[in-house]
Amino acid sequence: MTFKPFTDYLLLEKNYSALTVNAYQSDLKAFSKYIKTEFDDDSIDHVNYAQIRNWIVSLVESGISNRSINRKISSLNTYYKFLLKVGDIQLNPLAKHRALKTSKKIQVPFSETEVQNVLSDFNFGTDFESLRNKLIIELFYSTGIRRIELVELEVARFDIENKTLKVLGKRNKERTIPLIPSVIQTCKSYLKARNKLEKIVDSDKLFLTQKGVKIYEILVYRIINEYFSLASSKVKRSPHILRHSFATHLLNQGADLNAVKELLGHSSLAATQVYTHNSIAELKKVHINAHPRSKK
Template sequence: MQPELLAQWEHHLRVARNASPHTVRAYVGDLNDLADYLDRTGSGSLADADLRTLRRWLAGMHAAGAERATMQRRAAAARVFYAWACETARLPHDPAAGLRSPRVDRTLPPTLEVDQARQALDALSAQAAEVNEGPARAAALRDVAIVEVLYASGIRVGELCGLDIGSLDADRQVLRVRGKGDKERTVPLGSPALRALRQWLGVRDLLAAESSGAAMFVGDRGGRIDQRVVRRLVHKALARVPDAPDLGPHGLRHAMATHLLEGGADLRSVQEMLGHSSLATTQIYTHVSNERLRAAYTQAHPRA
């Protein structure tokens, strides 16, 4: 029964909850870990678990040095699974109803400075200008457009890779982005990002193949660009900037949000652009901005 139950729940996550592939993979892995724990400790199957057993499962992870974020996600997976199983009468009770998640300390990677972002983008553009023609120039212009769009819009790397040519509304200077939960939102683009996109789309055919479909960004072999390629590109671009932190695409997303708030943008607008379902998730950037303001004050004010 257990493998069949997990298969049904996976289908529920994909179809009814419309969860992202990453969430489905993580949650199913978490429940498999719980099932292995129950079997290993002689506690029975998923149907036999009680609240005390679930707490021991989390405590064992903590003792093994698991990150709090991992433990929080696994606790959430257990709550979602048992709530569904109980509501659909697949299990007689919900042992996870009282399961609490460990508190997670919200931290961010080092933040990219505005000048560092500008230097990285200028270096990419200068490199592209040195390539005269052919697929190599198309790839160089694509790389500029990718980093410009990531920093300008703050979209996730998966959202960027999922963009189609029709996602761009050049007249309104916005992108239509499909994010978590298959929700669509509109994000603005600045003039440099829009210019870089237009230049790339003008030479896209030099890299495009039959497998490209409507993908906005394609790889060197013509298929929709892979997230790993984008991550390597961002790391390489920032490595050229002296003293810049080693960040990937998510670091550009953090930088965009922080720089917007430091420039006076309101929190609700940033929340909408980032695609956060909760304002509390966005509020961490106000903490980052305040910390940077405090550091500048302490360094500069004579009576700080």
């Protein structure tokens, strides 16, 4: 069966990325295949919760994680909400469904010392790749942008005069992030080196490879992992951990949660609050060291 009206709705009305829409479509096709095989039904539009529950059980038995199963069911739920919206069904079969329990993944940020060791003590050099890599690290840590946002950054979005950066985030929502002086300086140096490349294919993109084409996500991950392996013993050294460090360090220094939310491009405070556990630990430390009765 085709899901084109639904995918058009996600793309055009909800402004979901093509990658996200493809993931939704893949989940719906997988469920459709299951319904056809198990119940000889060619459509998933009018299934009942018992049928969906059977699919969930089969996914659990196949060894798929609860987190992945919840994502698949979320795709189904979004689809049925769409069918309700357009009047194709009168009842969402997932209306009373409760998500499977998942273990919370604790993201351990880099310490301020670890970040400073990379940015201050490492000799980056003045060649194109060294300046590019330094700017990538500085941007992640000073703006908290996502990896895909960094990959898609355009030169025109860097306003050096006003010291700001415009970032196009999830659902094409734009936000403006202030830039600190060190980032401005590194950006100027990088742009000079970038302009000296023999060939520039993707001229609108800020970050390029040596061949002049847009940088790609795996390379960005490798850059962060390589540099931070020299300064940190943490198992996970990724762009997301740098984003996590940005938020945690701001909160540790007393930044307002709502301000951090806006900088990160989160749609709700709930998404930002996952970064507060470290700042609470810092507050506890300050409280114990400073409170007059803590030594009694």
